[in-house]
Amino acid sequence: MSLLVTGSIAIDSVQTPFGKSDGLLGGSASYFSYAGSFFGPVRLVGAVGPDFPEEFLELLKSRNIDTAGLEVRPNSKTFRWAGTYKGSMNEAVTTDLQLNVLAETPPPIPPDFRDSTFVFLANTSPALQLDLLSQLHAPRMVVADTRDHWITEARDDFLILLKKTTGLVLNDFEAKILTGLDNMVAAGQAILKLGPQFAVIKKGEHGCLLFADSNICALPAYPTSKVKDPTGAGDCFAGGMMGYLASADAVDFPALTKSLGFATVLASFAIEDFSLNRLKQISLDDINDRLEKFRTLSSF
Amino acid sequence: MSLLVTGSIAIDSVQTPFGKSDGLLGGSASYFSYAGSFFGPVRLVGAVGPDFPEEFLELLKSRNIDTAGLEVRPNSKTFRWAGTYKGSMNEAVTTDLQLNVLAETPPPIPPDFRDSTFVFLANTSPALQLDLLSQLHAPRMVVADTRDHWITEARDDFLILLKKTTGLVLNDFEAKILTGLDNMVAAGQAILKLGPQFAVIKKGEHGCLLFADSNICALPAYPTSKVKDPTGAGDCFAGGMMGYLASADAVDFPALTKSLGFATVLASFAIEDFSLNRLKQISLDDINDRLEKFRTLSSF
Numbered sequence: 001m002s003l004l005v006t007g008s009i010a011i012d013s014v015q016t017p018f019g020k021s022d023g024l025l026g027g028s029a030s031y032f033s034y035a036g037s038f039f040g041p042v043r044l045v046g047a048v049g050p051d052f053p054e055e056f057l058e059l060l061k062s063r064n065i066d067t068a069g070l071e072v073r074p075n076s077k078t079f080r081w082a083g084t085y086k087g088s089m090n091e092a093v094t095t096d097l098q099l100n101v102l103a104e105t106p107p108p109i110p111p112d113f114r115d116s117t118f119v120f121l122a123n124t125s126p127a128l129q130l131d132l133l134s135q136l137h138a139p140r141m142v143v144a145d146t147r148d149h150w151i152t153e154a155r156d157d158f159l160i161l162l163k164k165t166t167g168l169v170l171n172d173f174e175a176k177i178l179t180g181l182d183n184m185v186a187a188g189q190a191i192l193k194l195g196p197q198f199a200v201i202k203k204g205e206h207g208c209l210l211f212a213d214s215n216i217c218a219l220p221a222y223p224t225s226k227v228k229d230p231t232g233a234g235d236c237f238a239g240g241m242m243g244y245l246a247s248a249d250a251v252d253f254p255a256l257t258k259s260l261g262f263a264t265v266l267a268s269f270a271i272e273d274f275s276l277n278r279l280k281q282i283s284l285d286d287i288n289d290r291l292e293k294f295r296t297l298s299s300f
Numbered sequence: 301m302s303l304l305v306t307g308s309i310a311i312d313s314v315q316t317p318f319g320k321s322d323g324l325l326g327g328s329a330s331y332f333s334y335a336g337s338f339f340g341p342v343r344l345v346g347a348v349g350p351d352f353p354e355e356f357l358e359l360l361k362s363r364n365i366d367t368a369g370l371e372v373r374p375n376s377k378t379f380r381w382a383g384t385y386k387g388s389m390n391e392a393v394t395t396d397l398q399l400n401v402l403a404e405t406p407p408p409i410p411p412d413f414r415d416s417t418f419v420f421l422a423n424t425s426p427a428l429q430l431d432l433l434s435q436l437h438a439p440r441m442v443v444a445d446t447r448d449h450w451i452t453e454a455r456d457d458f459l460i461l462l463k464k465t466t467g468l469v470l471n472d473f474e475a476k477i478l479t480g481l482d483n484m485v486a487a488g489q490a491i492l493k494l495g496p497q498f499a500v501i502k503k504g505e506h507g508c509l510l511f512a513d514s515n516i517c518a519l520p521a522y523p524t525s526k527v528k529d530p531t532g533a534g535d536c537f538a539g540g541m542m543g544y545l546a547s548a549d550a551v552d553f554p555a556l557t558k559s560l561g562f563a564t565v566l567a568s569f570a571i572e573d574f575s576l577n578r579l580k581q582i583s584l585d586d587i588n589d590r591l592e593k594f595r596t597l598s599s600f
Binding site: 205223225257299 | 388
């Protein structure tokens with residue numbers, strides 16, 4: 001099994017009630033690949049500019065992350081995002097956005113990566129996600145992320161994408177926009193009728209819901225008051241989920257539910273500090289320890 | 301062990317996206333006692349007027365509910381509430397409120413009920429909850445419910461009450477108002493410093509959190525798209541919780557976590573129809589079956 005992620009690589013500036021930090025490694029593909037790399041190798045496809053710090057590249061390379069698909073474009077600039085979180089920190093307010101390399105033709109999937117079996121298409125335009133998907137030979141599991149903008153502004157493409165993906169990962173607000181339904185159980189079941197074999201609705205501090213055929217799994221979030229920066233939590237969630245699935249080489253419902261346990265744990269670590277700072281301090285043992293703790297405190 | 305509830309008994313009119321129903325049996329003590337009666341006897345203390353339908357009285361009496369503490373006041377009227385739920389139905393908009401008997405001197409706890417060991421003080425003014433509490437001999441577990449109004453308008457009394465209760469049950473909005481904290485884990489831990497040995501934060505469709513000493517339990521809600529009327533869900537939750545605890549005669553943390561499983565299941569049945577209509581159709585076997593299903597679909 002081989003795990004591939006396509007997505008953004010960013011330089012972030014983040015402000016939360018607990019501080020402000022600039023020049024951070026960010027982007028969906030960075031978070032996903034780092035979280036996934038605890039479980040096995042991850043192939044990364046993305047693009048940056050020459051302003052991308054060497055230390056970030058070294059950090060990714062120091063992990064189980066194959067950066068052969070990471071293009072450094074000499075005449076471009078790295079995607080930059082700045083955001084502020086307030087109150088319950090459920091949503092960031094974007095204070096600056098410089099698309100830079102993200103506005104250009106995206107990098108192709110390298111020939112050596114096209115046999116990948118587990119694929120995560122991080123949030124970008126559905127047309128681009130479809131193009132990336134078409135470059136793959138015969139993936140066993142393709143999971144797409146998205147955001148509200150694409151559901152409303154590129155709905156036709158998005159609906160085509162849904163018919164070609166194994167799973168969709170999205171948050172509760174996006175699920176509501178996609179289905180028009182307020183009840184998240186009804187929404188999850190409605191999403192399955194649009195194509196994917198499974199759907200995961202992420203509810204941030206309220207946990208997640210998994211839908212597959214007539215099966216449902218409902219998990220709380222890992223209860224923590226240590227929330228310093230929620231940026232990338234959703235991508236670490238997806239990285240933990242697919243990292244585990246790829247390492248187990250499994251796509252059945254019990255494996256999916258267990259992958260959500262790991263997903264929850266990875267997200268819970270990620271939010272404890274800015275960028276990947278907390279994930280840099282932990283090992284797979286720490287992840288397994290917290291998984292067992294999570295199992296205990298969500299049992300009755 | 302003996303379980304006592306003090307609270308309101310109402311005649312409700314409820315409108316939801318799924319219909320409108322008038323002349324319904326409502327009130328916190330009605331919901332609590334009916335839910336609790338699946339597990340064992342419940343002693344009910346409350347007051348109504350002569351307009352209280354005989355069939356409602358018969359319904360309560362047909363259960364394990366001792367109505368010796370239910371006063372029918374000839375010169376008063378039953379409390380009436382009308383409300384409308386929209387969208388995700390998380391909160392009702394009150395369209396009519398007639399306090400009637402609730403505005404009068406509350407009924408005393410009958411002498412035969414004063415030895416109760418498990419006590420639920422449903423939502424009312426903290427001063428009244430303190431008065432009721434003072435009438436009890438030596439309860440083993442006293443759990444109070446409240447609402448935002450009392451936390452802001454009768455805060456001093458409420459803080460005195462907290463020092464005299466074993467447990468507090470409240471929703472996430474109330475927890476935020478009480479503690480000033482957005483993070484519900486931090487809020488739950490802060491509540492314990494105010495006196496109670498445990499606190500349960502109810503999050504509706506997002507489940508609940510239990511805090512006791514340094515222990516935490518986090519459960520999702522029972523995932524269901526069958527939500528017809530959420531009125532009384534919180535009281536059925538508390539009834540399931542304390543009904544189980546009283547029947548098990550236990551107050552330790554494992555018992556508390558299991559009681560939340562039953563609480564979640566009772567609430568999930570209650571919301572499937574107006575008033576107590578769904579609870580009237582089920583047995584303890586149905587409750588145990590759903591508890592096992594809940595355990596399965598929240599495992600990973």
